[in-house]
Amino acid sequence: MAAHTHENTAPQNGHLETASLDGKNKVLGFWLFLGAETVLFACLFGTYLALRNQTMGGPTGEHLFDLKLVALATAILLTSSLTSVLAMHAMNQLKLKTMQFWLGVTVLLGLGFLVLEIYEFIHYVHEGHTFMSSAFGSSFYALVGTHGAHVTFGIVWISTLMLQAAKRGITTEMAPKLFVSSLYWHFIDVVWVFIFTLVYLLGKVG
Amino acid sequence: MAGHNQQSTTNQPASRKPEGVMKHLISFAIMIVLTALAFYLVATDVVPEGWVLPLIIIFAAIQVFLQLFTFMHLDQKGSGYYTLFIMAGILIAVVSAVGIILM
Numbered sequence A: 001m002a003a004h005t006h007e008n009t010a011p012q013n014g015h016l017e018t019a020s021l022d023g024k025n026k027v028l029g030f031w032l033f034l035g036a037e038t039v040l041f042a043c044l045f046g047t048y049l050a051l052r053n054q055t056m057g058g059p060t061g062e063h064l065f066d067l068k069l070v071a072l073a074t075a076i077l078l079t080s081s082l083t084s085v086l087a088m089h090a091m092n093q094l095k096l097k098t099m100q101f102w103l104g105v106t107v108l109l110g111l112g113f114l115v116l117e118i119y120e121f122i123h124y125v126h127e128g129h130t131f132m133s134s135a136f137g138s139s140f141y142a143l144v145g146t147h148g149a150h151v152t153f154g155i156v157w158i159s160t161l162m163l164q165a166a167k168r169g170i171t172t173e174m175a176p177k178l179f180v181s182s183l184y185w186h187f188i189d190v191v192w193v194f195i196f197t198l199v200y201l202l203g204k205v206g
Numbered sequence B: 001m002a003g004h005n006q007q008s009t010t011n012q013p014a015s016r017k018p019e020g021v022m023k024h025l026i027s028f029a030i031m032i033v034l035t036a037l038a039f040y041l042v043a044t045d046v047v048p049e050g051w052v053l054p055l056i057i058i059f060a061a062i063q064v065f066l067q068l069f070t071f072m073h074l075d076q077k078g079s080g081y082y083t084l085f086i087m088a089g090i091l092i093a094v095v096s097a098v099g100i101i102l103m
Helices: A021-051 A067-092 A096-126 A135-168 A174-205 B002-043 B049-071 B080-102
Strands: none
Touching (some): A021 A135, A096 A135
16 A cells, blocks of 8 residues: 555545646745736737737738638647647546657647648738738737747647656646646637637728 | 457447537537638628627637536536636636736
């Protein structure tokens, strides 16, 4: 029995990430961070919405945005949010391989999203819509670019955690890290929901 | 002993699985439908133009609610402080954003 105590037994409430005080604190602190992130993105959204019509004769959002591409990017990111949840399910059932599989899918979907976004930005630059071209350009790239940077960071974060989990397995020390990265990934999706609504769809509505 | 331990590790969470996964799948389906609906409303003109923006913002808000309370587990016991932190963030965020837009 004693030999087994260092291994994980199933957490009482089914949640390994808050099974230790350290884990509880990590999750609590991370929610505070997400609150601050919300304010950061709100300021970028406010700036974009205030400046989105200042195109200085350059291309407008209505002219630039391609809803099919955005719909695809949205579907990819939304699905990655689901696979991230499935990874956390597997984690709490101590199924390392299943968890790694879903985390891998999440990372791949994230990469797919990033490729689409880079393609989109290159296309825009060719159309004359750059960071320097107008206030619309600056606020657009500041907002969507900050989101893209978050996706990039999330991909690196989750990938490195997969390596660590492969070495250490699912422990009470690993679980909060994995859970918190999953919260981050959902938050990125939440921000994207507002980007496709207030940037792309609103751009088409006029 | 090891066998017993193994039993308890697999049994307890497994009994929770169907409910939890189903909840998330339903939540995901609703999000997909809302997203598709938002794109549809913008791409076509089935509703009057003035209604489109309020409707798609409501759809976005519902999606955020679903993300927070299902995918991010705010619906579970002991999430009081998490909810407090994120709601405080959202409050300041809304005030900031609206303030900047009106400036």
